[in-house]
Amino acid sequence: MNILKRARIRYILHRHAIAHGLWLEIVDHLSLLQGLTAVEKAHLRELTTLFLYEKNFIGAQGFQLTDYMRVGIAVQTCLCILEIGLSCLSGWTDVIVYRGPFRVSRDTADAVGVVHHQDHVLSGESWSRGPIVLSWADVEQDMQQSPRNVVIHEIAHKLDALNGTTNGYPPLHYGMSVSEWTEVMSQAYEALNHSLEYQYNSGLDPYAAHSPAEFFAVVSEVFFCHPERLDSQFPEVYRQLQLYYRQDPKRRLHAASRMI
Ligand SMILES: [Zn+2]
The missing domain is CATH 1.10.472.150 (Glucose-regulated metallo-peptidase M90, N-terminal domain)
Structure with a gap:
């Protein structure tokens, strides 16, 4: 700068x-x-x-x-x-x-x-x-x-759109694997759709199944608001978001609970 x-x-x-x-x-x-x-x-x-x-x-x-x-x-x-x-x-x-x-x-x-x-x-x-x-x-x-x-949801859409299309695939950082991101997110998206089809509660807002873009926005919300839930249900998604946002909210929450 x-x-x-x-x-x-x-x-x-x-x-x-x-x-x-x-x-x-x-x-x-x-x-x-x-x-x-x-x-x-x-x-x-x-x-x-x-x-x-x-x-x-x-x-x-x-x-x-x-x-x-x-x-x-x-x-x-x-x-x-x-x-x-x-x-x-x-x-x-x-x-x-x-x-x-x-x-x-x-x-x-x-x-x-x-x-x-x-x-x-x-x-x-x-x-x-x-x-x-x-x-x-x-x-x-x-x-x-x-x-x-709702704020995190809309900001996730903004980040997603940075490479021209809102499709659940934001521009990834240097060192992140495009194929890994695509595979992890696609598998989780399909698993969510499958669970909804069989009325199994995946723990995610069903709105995430609307499109890959909505999936990215909804998992971003859960990543920040309920990181433990996302990590236990979709650990690979949690890991990709951790790399993308360069944060570990689950570790943060643990640290906060130890301080109480
Ligand atoms: Zn949305």
């Missing part, structure tokens, strides 16, 4: 620092962050500050956003990229937040070219080169130790 860039970052971190009380209020109560070391928390705070500076938070339909909401969303986002860097989230600006679940209308053409109009109610969505859109009611619920996490 050149000197000018470093100076700019230092300026932003100083000028736009997150209020200490607000930071503690969020970080101390977010179970996702349990077990982070003081150094990791400091790094997370810097990334969160830079993310808040770079992105434009917009309350939809007159919804008034507070600093608690902005920081709450930003900190969960930055946990995902804590070890892979903020540059993974460049190329888009807007974070649009609705008060609650929001309705979208889409026209889709089927195989024979007939266009179908569909209405969906969503808690979040991610546009490949556009904003992420979130329901605050869902984000807030997820912050109270929920089995799911």
Whole structure:
């Protein structure tokens, strides 16, 4: 990093620092962050500050956003990229937040070219080169130790889309094996579909079976929120995500439980 860039970052971190009380209020109560070391928390705070500076938070339909909401969303986002860097989230600006679940209308053409109009109610969505859109009611619920996490889900889609297509195959880091990733993820995806067919509870949200992209987004949620569950049910998937996110949330949780 050149000197000018470093100076700019230092300026932003100083000028736009997150209020200490607000930071503690969020970080101390977010179970996702349990077990982070003081150094990791400091790094997370810097990334969160830079993310808040770079992105434009917009309350939809007159919804008034507070600093608690902005920081709450930003900190969960930055946990995902804590070890892979903020540059993974460049190329888009807007974070649009609705008060609650929001309705979208889409026209889709089927195989024979007939266009179908569909209405969906969503808690979040991610546009490949556009904003992420979130329901605050869902984000807030997820912050109270929920089995799911809409922010992580949408950020996983953003990371997935970095190589041009959202297909459950994000650009892998140097040293990671493409064939191993593909084999592990495909096998687990097929196993999930198989278990749903036979009504066997795999422990994963059935929504993961919708497509490989949704599978990646859902296992990313479980990786951060319930790492032990993912590791016991899909250990190879856990290992691939550990390599991808360069984090080990299961080890973190163990460390946190030893401190209690
Ligand atoms: Zn999704």
